Amino acid sequence: MRWKGRERSENVQDRRGSGGAKVAAAGGGGILMLVVMLVAMYFNVDPQQAARVANRLQQMQAPAVEQGAGVDDEAQEFISVVLRDTEVVWQKLFSQQVRGGRYQAPQLVIFSNSTPSKCGTANSATGPFYCPADQTIYIDPSFFTQLHRELGAPGDFAQAYVIAHEVAHHVQKTLGFMRAVEQARGTRDENRASVRLELQADFLAGVWAHHAQREFEVLEDGDLEEAINAANSIGDDRLQKMAQGFTIPERYTHGTSAQRVRWFKAGFRSGDLSEAQALFDLAYERL
Numbered sequence: 001m002r003w004k005g006r007e008r009s010e011n012v013q014d015r016r017g018s019g020g021a022k023v024a025a026a027g028g029g030g031i032l033m034l035v036v037m038l039v040a041m042y043f044n045v046d047p048q049q050a051a052r053v054a055n056r057l058q059q060m061q062a063p064a065v066e067q068g069a070g071v072d073d074e075a076q077e078f079i080s081v082v083l084r085d086t087e088v089v090w091q092k093l094f095s096q097q098v099r100g101g102r103y104q105a106p107q108l109v110i111f112s113n114s115t116p117s118k119c120g121t122a123n124s125a126t127g128p129f130y131c132p133a134d135q136t137i138y139i140d141p142s143f144f145t146q147l148h149r150e151l152g153a154p155g156d157f158a159q160a161y162v163i164a165h166e167v168a169h170h171v172q173k174t175l176g177f178m179r180a181v182e183q184a185r186g187t188r189d190e191n192r193a194s195v196r197l198e199l200q201a202d203f204l205a206g207v208w209a210h211h212a213q214r215e216f217e218v219l220e221d222g223d224l225e226e227a228i229n230a231a232n233s234i235g236d237d238r239l240q241k242m243a244q245g246f247t248i249p250e251r252y253t254h255g256t257s258a259q260r261v262r263w264f265k266a267g268f269r270s271g272d273l274s275e276a277q278a279l280f281d282l283a284y285e286r287l
Helices: 029-042 047-063 074-097 142-149 154-176 180-186 190-216 223-233 236-244 257-270 272-284
Strands: 012-014 021-023 064-066 105-110 114-117 122-123 127-129 136-139
Touching: 012 074, 074 154, 074 190, 074 272, 114 136, 114 257, 122 257, 127 154, 136 154, 154 190, 154 223, 180 190, 190 223, 190 257, 190 272, 223 257
Parallel strands: 012 105, 105 136
Antiparallel strands: 021 064, 114 122, 127 136
């Protein structure tokens, strides 16, 4: 991916090292965290509590590495450049295809170990996530090492896909798609609604990739395959098999590997934001 030396977003806050936070060195801890989180989900344990337990276990397994507060390193530059690309693309698409035409970009917090958010404690054990309450994305860059080493999805465009997917959740909130999940919370349709939202976010990540290539020519040989491989690597069926050796489809929250790849590729092919609603409904019918 062509990203070095390009314009950065001003909406990034680096909290690494604040309050003496530490991040565990990369190793086998990511698989352990997957196991703990999946078991917690199966037995309806509070995910935030499970994340804290998983993080403690991970820290016990590996030495801690101190991060300097506000270090302007390659991780910060990369994340800031990708976020800026999403800002440019979504501002343009909103002005062309959305009534009102105004896109308010999300904030993004880079952290190590844990940091507070309005959705509870952002924890490295839970991976990157978007908090609708404060319209902020939280990313511990150590996740990208796990994505490569433990989930078999290397490459900078695989990382860009992850960031674009979280930004897509902000787009969904702005356009009102998140209401379907909020309405289903606590019902038998909650997981189904969550999968529907996540697959649409993969579609929107593909839409972003389509326009990022047209606007900035970011793609190099093999980049698209990196993103597709990442989508395939984090499907619910694959993660459940890695963690427990079998799958429980009714416990899916993000969709299968095949579904995630299909919707990302559909977004990349079309680049059409206006298709998001139709594909959202189609995804629901196919679940």
